[in-house]
Amino acid sequence: MSDTHAQTASFVRQEMLPESAPPLGQAGVLRWLRANLFSSVANGLLTLLSIYLIWFVLSAIMPWTLNGIWDAGSLSECREIRDARGLDSVACWAVINERWLQLLFGFYPTDNQLLASWFYADGLAAAGGLEAVFGPAANSTARIEFVGIMKSEVGNLAIFFFGYWRPLLALALLLPAVAPILYANLPRRMLLFSMAYPFIAVFLLWGGSVWGPVLVALGLVVTGLVAKEVGARAGALAGGLAAIVTFLAIYLNPLPFLELGGLFPLLPHVAGFIGDVIPIGLPAISSDDFGGFMLAIIIGTSGIVLSLPLGIALALGRQSTMPLICWVCVTFIEVIRGVPLIVWLFTASLLLNYFLPPGTDFDLLLRVIIMVTLFASAYLAEVIRGGLAALPTGQYEAADSLGLDYWKAMQLIVLPQALKISIPGIVNTFIGLFKDTTLVVFIGLRDPLGLTNAIRATGEWNGIYWELYIFVALLFFAFCFAMSRYSMYLERKLQTDHR
Amino acid sequence: MSDAQTDTQERQIDRSRMAVSEEVAIDIRNMNKWFGTFHVLRDINLTVQRGERIVVCGPSGSGKSTLIRCVNALEEHQKGSITVDGTLLSSDLKNIDKIRSEVGMVFQHFNLFPHLSILENCTLAPIWVRKVPKREAEETAMYFLEKVKIPEQALKYPGQLSGGQQQRVAIARSLCMKPRIMLFDEPTSALDPEMIKEVLDTMIALAEEGMTMICVTHEMGFARQVANRVIFMDAGQIVEQNEPEEFFLNPKSDRTKLFLSQILGH
Numbered sequence: 001m002s003d004t005h006a007q008t009a010s011f012v013r014q015e016m017l018p019e020s021a022p023p024l025g026q027a028g029v030l031r032w033l034r035a036n037l038f039s040s041v042a043n044g045l046l047t048l049l050s051i052y053l054i055w056f057v058l059s060a061i062m063p064w065t066l067n068g069i070w071d072a073g074s075l076s077e078c079r080e081i082r083d084a085r086g087l088d089s090v091a092c093w094a095v096i097n098e099r100w101l102q103l104l105f106g107f108y109p110t111d112n113q114l115l116a117s118w119f120y121a122d123g124l125a126a127a128g129g130l131e132a133v134f135g136p137a138a139n140s141t142a143r144i145e146f147v148g149i150m151k152s153e154v155g156n157l158a159i160f161f162f163g164y165w166r167p168l169l170a171l172a173l174l175l176p177a178v179a180p181i182l183y184a185n186l187p188r189r190m191l192l193f194s195m196a197y198p199f200i201a202v203f204l205l206w207g208g209s210v211w212g213p214v215l216v217a218l219g220l221v222v223t224g225l226v227a228k229e230v231g232a233r234a235g236a237l238a239g240g241l242a243a244i245v246t247f248l249a250i251y252l253n254p255l256p257f258l259e260l261g262g263l264f265p266l267l268p269h270v271a272g273f274i275g276d277v278i279p280i281g282l283p284a285i286s287s288d289d290f291g292g293f294m295l296a297i298i299i300g301t302s303g304i305v306l307s308l309p310l311g312i313a314l315a316l317g318r319q320s321t322m323p324l325i326c327w328v329c330v331t332f333i334e335v336i337r338g339v340p341l342i343v344w345l346f347t348a349s350l351l352l353n354y355f356l357p358p359g360t361d362f363d364l365l366l367r368v369i370i371m372v373t374l375f376a377s378a379y380l381a382e383v384i385r386g387g388l389a390a391l392p393t394g395q396y397e398a399a400d401s402l403g404l405d406y407w408k409a410m411q412l413i414v415l416p417q418a419l420k421i422s423i424p425g426i427v428n429t430f431i432g433l434f435k436d437t438t439l440v441v442f443i444g445l446r447d448p449l450g451l452t453n454a455i456r457a458t459g460e461w462n463g464i465y466w467e468l469y470i471f472v473a474l475l476f477f478a479f480c481f482a483m484s485r486y487s488m489y490l491e492r493k494l495q496t497d498h499r
Numbered sequence: 500m501s502d503a504q505t506d507t508q509e510r511q512i513d514r515s516r517m518a519v520s521e522e523v524a525i526d527i528r529n530m531n532k533w534f535g536t537f538h539v540l541r542d543i544n545l546t547v548q549r550g551e552r553i554v555v556c557g558p559s560g561s562g563k564s565t566l567i568r569c570v571n572a573l574e575e576h577q578k579g580s581i582t583v584d585g586t587l588l589s590s591d592l593k594n595i596d597k598i599r600s601e602v603g604m605v606f607q608h609f610n611l612f613p614h615l616s617i618l619e620n621c622t623l624a625p626i627w628v629r630k631v632p633k634r635e636a637e638e639t640a641m642y643f644l645e646k647v648k649i650p651e652q653a654l655k656y657p658g659q660l661s662g663g664q665q666q667r668v669a670i671a672r673s674l675c676m677k678p679r680i681m682l683f684d685e686p687t688s689a690l691d692p693e694m695i696k697e698v699l700d701t702m703i704a705l706a707e708e709g710m711t712m713i714c715v716t717h718e719m720g721f722a723r724q725v726a727n728r729v730i731f732m733d734a735g736q737i738v739e740q741n742e743p744e745e746f747f748l749n750p751k752s753d754r755t756k757l758f759l760s761q762i763l764g765h
Binding site: 392394395397398400401402403404405408412413416417420494496 | 571572573592596599600602603604606608610611612613614615616623624627628656658672673676
């Protein structure tokens with residue numbers, strides 16, 4: 001009991017107190033400084049020490065970075081310029097200036113005909129026109145010489161935008177393709193484009209006849225339609241069986257022992273026929289020519305897009321009450337997760353051929369994407385399992401008591417919440433996956449790090465390390481930082497529980 | 500007795516529409532349940548007529564909640580039979596889904612879906628289970644939200660509501676499925692005293708409309724006012740059942756007397 005009560009047994013407030021300003025030094029910058037930086041003598045000392053350390057590091061790095069030399073043809077030229085300026089040690093950014101296209105695209109061929117006819121018309125005319133340089137009868141040594149001269153004339157920026165228009169267009173179209181998935185307030189009709197995008201991207205990147213990707217897509221549509229039509233007339237089971245038969249007939253040879261004269265799979269026949277009648281396409285580019293940061297983006301995005309649904313399926317399977325499904329999922333997760341990624345990549349590049357039927361030529365890049373996807377999905381499954389476990393059982397019971405069946409309960413109640421809880425872990429796995437794409441250097445793919453070796457192997461840039469690695473690091477950082485920011489945006493947006 | 504009970508007693512209850520029909524809504528025969536080797540429910544026999552309101556009480560761990568959770572198959576029983584609305588509850592998933600869509604359930608901890616707005620909580624099951632068009636489901640949801648007196652909260656999320664409001668939403672969510680039977684699993688036990696009344700009022704209004712209800716609760720005022728029958732359970736069995744007046748004034752068994760003296764004695 002307070003004294004007030006002791007002296008005056010009854011107390012009634014007559015007037016409410018007005019709001020007043022806080023005392024001096026208890027608000028604003030001063031308060032912040034005192035509370036956060038100098039709250040005690042020890043904290044004040046730590047603050048000063050930290051400021052000194054930051055200054056110490058920056059004073060070493062910043063001059064090296066900012067005084068860097070951008071215009072030079074080789075490392076020795078760089079050093080001459082540095083000595084002429086009387087500097088001690090500076091960055092030689094010239095290597096980036098000269099080789100950034102190679103770091104981005106590796107040895108992916110540029111569209112030389114387009115470049116020549118748009119930016120080097122005079123030179124092209126002098127060399128005898130498009131047909132003489134690029135036609136089937138042209139001299140390849142002369143062409144290489146022509147391309148070399150043209151590229152030094154045209155400049156890197158023009159080559160970036162027009163020489164590499166195919167990967168750039170594929171990247172640009174990736175944005176509208178993922179936008180409706182990332183941002184729920186965009187029109188749902190955009191998802192149709194998202195579904196078509198993989199086929200468009202494959203066509204743009206690998207080229208060849210347009211009918212290949214188009215027919216693969218159509219084949220999936222046909223399979224779906226067969227499932228729907230037969231399912232509507234003869235039940236879901238018959239529909240599923242019909243869809244499997246259709247799928248096999250279109251994409252694989254379902255009856256290899258019958259020797260049907262190469263009738264199956266149907267797809268190559270149809271593609272070949274239409275391709276002969278209406279030849280539309282782009283020059284084909286082999287996976288061996290893919291490289292640079294583009295390779296990281298291709299493997300990374302494919303891995304991310306494919307591993308999420310697989311990871312969800314594995315997480316649900318691991319929770320399944322059906323023992324067989326549960327065991328299969330647990331075994332898969334534990335085996336994939338228990339072995340280093342690099343081992344799986346070697347398996348993909350060397351061993352997989354032994355297990356595949358003789359004569360199958362399975363694209364190395366595709367094999368790598370599959371391995372990276374499987375690896376990431378095992379990790380994702382465990383992350384998502386954590387999210388599922390964090391959900392109170394009351395949510396499952398409420399869904400059950402409302403009459404929702406398993407799939408609807410998962411789709412509408414459980415997964416939206418479990419995935420929301422798992423966002424930090426999922427993005428963590430994605431960032432890890434994206435950075436792990438550099439491991440493909442060990443199986444002979446030219447990732448950005450592999451290209452730094454290639455650049456160092458030239459006479460001009462022998463002995464340059466820091467500048468190349470910093471550039472590659474910045475590229476990766478930009479991507480990973482964007483992913484991390486997006487995940488924070490998503491978490492804020494989905495926060496509806498107001499805890 | 501708590502304030503909430505005295506409050507509800509002041510209200511006049513319209514018993515005209517609370518008639519009990521001869522039709523059987525729930526029929527439980529010789530039902531037994533084990534958790535592992537622990538025998539939770541022993542030889543339960545209970546017949547509930549349509550329009551009947553039954554209050555189940557008993558000490559904690561006596562199997563009250565487990566009993567009503569068996570009725571909509573949230574728990575599996577191992578022996579005996581449960582028939583709900585003429586459908587025999589078996590391991591057949593079709594029967595289970597059918598019964599669940601006919602039986603509404605309200606939980607102690609509300610179990611609203613925190614990622615969905617109040618309105619979406621109420622329309623989800625009608626749209627996805629009953630295949631009701633979205634517009635119609637929303638109209639129904641608003642009707643029931645008005646009935647539980649919180650239509651203005653429809654666009655908020657569960658986390659923004661008080662406990663009592665959340666429980667009323669949970670009741671509205673069950674009602675949107677137009678159930679023929681409602682189960683209440685200690686609906687007021689997790690609420691602050693001043694919120695108990697608003698939930699009990701909602702439940703009384705529901706009883707007045709002739710809903711068949713089984714209610715696990717310790718709100719004895721509510722039991723006196725609304726119930727046709729009070730069932731006392733202990734150690735997994737039904738120890739005593741009677742009309743509320745008789746039950747409270749003249750408990751027969753010693754266990755019931757002890758229990759009543761404990762909960763009413765302070």
